[in-house]
Amino acid sequence: MLGLAYRDGWLYCTQRGEVSRLKDTRGSGRADRFETVNDDWGIGGDYHEYAFGSKFDREGNMWVVLCLTGSFTSDNLYRGWCLRITPEGKSIPTCSGVRSPGGIGMNAAGDMFFTDNQGPWNGACSLKHLVPGDFMGNPDGNKWYPMATNLGPKILSPKSGSRMMVEAKRIPQLRPPAVYFPYPKMGQSASGFLCDLSKGRFGGFQEQLFVGDQTHSTLMRVSMEKVQGRYQGACFPFREGFASGCLSVFQGPDGSAFVGGTDRGWGARGGKPYSLQHLVWNGVTPFEIHEMHLKPDGFELTFTEPVDPATAGAVASYKIETYTYIYQSNYGSPEVDKTTPTITGITVAPDGRSLRLKIDGLQEGHVHELHLPGVRSAQGQPLLHPAAYYTLNYFAQ
Numbered sequence: 001m002l003g004l005a006y007r008d009g010w011l012y013c014t015q016r017g018e019v020s021r022l023k024d025t026r027g028s029g030r031a032d033r034f035e036t037v038n039d040d041w042g043i044g045g046d047y048h049e050y051a052f053g054s055k056f057d058r059e060g061n062m063w064v065v066l067c068l069t070g071s072f073t074s075d076n077l078y079r080g081w082c083l084r085i086t087p088e089g090k091s092i093p094t095c096s097g098v099r100s101p102g103g104i105g106m107n108a109a110g111d112m113f114f115t116d117n118q119g120p121w122n123g124a125c126s127l128k129h130l131v132p133g134d135f136m137g138n139p140d141g142n143k144w145y146p147m148a149t150n151l152g153p154k155i156l157s158p159k160s161g162s163r164m165m166v167e168a169k170r171i172p173q174l175r176p177p178a179v180y181f182p183y184p185k186m187g188q189s190a191s192g193f194l195c196d197l198s199k200g201r202f203g204g205f206q207e208q209l210f211v212g213d214q215t216h217s218t219l220m221r222v223s224m225e226k227v228q229g230r231y232q233g234a235c236f237p238f239r240e241g242f243a244s245g246c247l248s249v250f251q252g253p254d255g256s257a258f259v260g261g262t263d264r265g266w267g268a269r270g271g272k273p274y275s276l277q278h279l280v281w282n283g284v285t286p287f288e289i290h291e292m293h294l295k296p297d298g299f300e301l302t303f304t305e306p307v308d309p310a311t312a313g314a315v316a317s318y319k320i321e322t323y324t325y326i327y328q329s330n331y332g333s334p335e336v337d338k339t340t341p342t343i344t345g346i347t348v349a350p351d352g353r354s355l356r357l358k359i360d361g362l363q364e365g366h367v368h369e370l371h372l373p374g375v376r377s378a379q380g381q382p383l384l385h386p387a388a389y390y391t392l393n394y395f396a397q
Contacts, residue, residue: 003053014053017043040091042076060087065101080141093148097136103192108207115190123325123333125190126177135173165365178231187213192248201255212246217270228394234292243275286384298359306352317374322366
């Protein structure tokens with residue numbers, strides 16, 4: 001079961017082969033009524049044919065992302081697709097191009113995202129925005145377009161060995177990842193996530209996403225924005241040292257987080273075969289980069305505490321490089337097409353809570369990896385995590 005949602009006395013669960021719902025009609029505390037809500041996709045005996053289900057969206061639909069067969073091929077109906085399951089139990093083919101999802105959920109605006117993992121046509125793990133009719137990047141499941149009559153004819157196939165933004169200009173339906181998690185710097189198996197809707201009870205990162213990584217046993221933090229109408233943004237390290245591989249993340253009513261872990265099938269740094277851990281904010285927000293925003297001439301950074309103007313205003317306090325990935329049918333990709341932009345100016349805000357980096361050499365379609373080893377807070381403290389990774393698909397205008 002890789003998805004749970006509750007509505008009108010029914011517990012909905014997403015299994016490998018169907019969305020089911022369970023109900024306790026006798027008040028015994030145990031379900032005694034079980035119904036199939038929808039099973040319109042195929043399943044074989046392959047271990048990798050997982051299905052991840054969302055909570056209900058604003059229209060009452062559940063979204064289900066379906067892993068490829070063996071994470072390489074689509075041997076059964078709609079493997080490599082996202083389906084929406086309506087309140088009436090009907091399925092709507094929604095997006096093709098899914099490879100190996102690790103989690104699905106909404107941001108604060110109610111838009112749906114999923115994590116996809118490094119492999120064929122995925123140079124690195126990433127967070128992707130699910131928009132009906134769009135193509136998520138892996139073409140192996142596109143053979144099912146004749147069954148998805150609501151989406152029209154089969155889309156063009158990407159060219160192996162190309163680059164994501166080159167193909168996105170050629171294939172209108174191709175939606176680039178909103179955020180890459182550079183492999184293995186940030187993680188190796190992106191998984192479930194939560195959106196912080198606690199209004200400050202989980203620290204100073206309201207409405208940001210907290211994304212698990214199963215291999216590294218970590219939680220990452222994601223801040224996004226819309227540029228030219230598309231989501232893109234930055235990821236940051238957040239917490240490490242969980243007991244097992246972080247797979248599911250849930251926010252409780254008090255704002256704290258529950259992190260479920262496993263090393264089943266894949267090893268994890270945590271070392272334990274499974275875990276369930278409670279992550280509670282201690283009331284102290286460390287000195288961190290809060291958000292990273294793209295500007296026409298560089299980036300704006302905000303911080304959780306005022307910065308020291310001298311260190312934050314020194315070019316020597318920063319290091320920046322960019323790179324992208326080969327968009328290919330082979331497994332994963334090294335970092336390629338590397339560049340080293342130049343920081344030509346720094347303006348620190350009077351309150352010290354933000355600064356502007358003027359940069360010559362921003363690159364379309366590249367991850368912009370920024371390190372801030374020399375920046376100190378007004379109290380003289382270094383950043384707890386002095387690194388940010390911004391996925392720049394579209395330039396700010």
